[in-house]
Amino acid sequence: MVKVRLAAPVLQQNEEAARENRISFQKHGIFVLNLMSSPGSGKTSTLERTIEHLAGSLNLAVIEGDIYTTRDAERIEKRGAPVVQINTAGSCHLDARMIKPALEDFDLGKLDLLIIENVGNLVCPAEFDLGEDARAVVLSVTEGSDKPMKYPLIFRQAQVVLINKMDLLPYTDCDLPLLEKELKSINPELELFQISARENTGFSPWLEWLKKQVKIKKQTADQTS
Ligand code: MG
Numbered sequence: 001m002v003k004v005r006l007a008a009p010v011l012q013q014n015e016e017a018a019r020e021n022r023i024s025f026q027k028h029g030i031f032v033l034n035l036m037s038s039p040g041s042g043k044t045s046t047l048e049r050t051i052e053h054l055a056g057s058l059n060l061a062v063i064e065g066d067i068y069t070t071r072d073a074e075r076i077e078k079r080g081a082p083v084v085q086i087n088t089a090g091s092c093h094l095d096a097r098m099i100k101p102a103l104e105d106f107d108l109g110k111l112d113l114l115i116i117e118n119v120g121n122l123v124c125p126a127e128f129d130l131g132e133d134a135r136a137v138v139l140s141v142t143e144g145s146d147k148p149m150k151y152p153l154i155f156r157q158a159q160v161v162l163i164n165k166m167d168l169l170p171y172t173d174c175d176l177p178l179l180e181k182e183l184k185s186i187n188p189e190l191e192l193f194q195i196s197a198r199e200n201t202g203f204s205p206w207l208e209w210l211k212k213q214v215k216i217k218k219q220t221a222d223q224t225s
């Protein structure tokens with residue numbers, strides 16, 4: 001008789017790895033953000049600005065998810081943040097098992113904040129818990145205001161939406177009040193921040209939100225250690 005061993009379902013294996021990741025983040029008091037969006041919304045530019053603004057006040061590291069290239073990771077490295085690239089070799093999302101080995105490349109004891117830039121995709125990244133504390137979605141006004149209603153899951157599970165490319169708003173037919181209303185109807189708890197990564201505007205409320213989360217995470221880690 002041939003012995004057949006069935007692999008645990010992908011999502012179940014992912015849950016276990018996510019739990020292990022979460023334990024190491026908690027142990028070191030690191031606040032971890034899963035940053036998601038569709039391709040071309042300005043995720044990496046938003047991240048570059050965020051690093052620039054937080055330099056000197058928080059120790060931040062980045063994990064870059066990309067299907068094939070290292071281009072985004074090179075951009076992040078230029079901003080002076082420690083970065084680990086994960087090439088998913090065709091997979092259109094990151095999963096928790098990819099994150100675990102990447103953590104060995106960081107000095108976790110020295111980090112306050114880890115931002116994971118997911119693969120550009122509004123669909124399946126939402127289904128994979130990486131062990132993060134929060135999720136933020138970058139949504140640009142050039143993508144059209146119908147995105148939240150078409151891809152509700154990613155917005156339902158996020159804490160923040162960064163509405164990017166605000167400088168281009170006059171040149172689009174994006175109905176901003178309607179967009180915000182629909183986002184809130186999907187998830188009333190969402191924090192909405194209007195930014196322009198290109199013009200470097202609107203970042204303060206976002207940075208304050210991040211700093212607050214880092215502080216809260218540190219306090220809970222101190223209590224449990
Ligand atoms: Mg990118």
Ligand code: ZN
Pocket residue numbers: 091092093124125
């Ligand atoms: Zn996928």
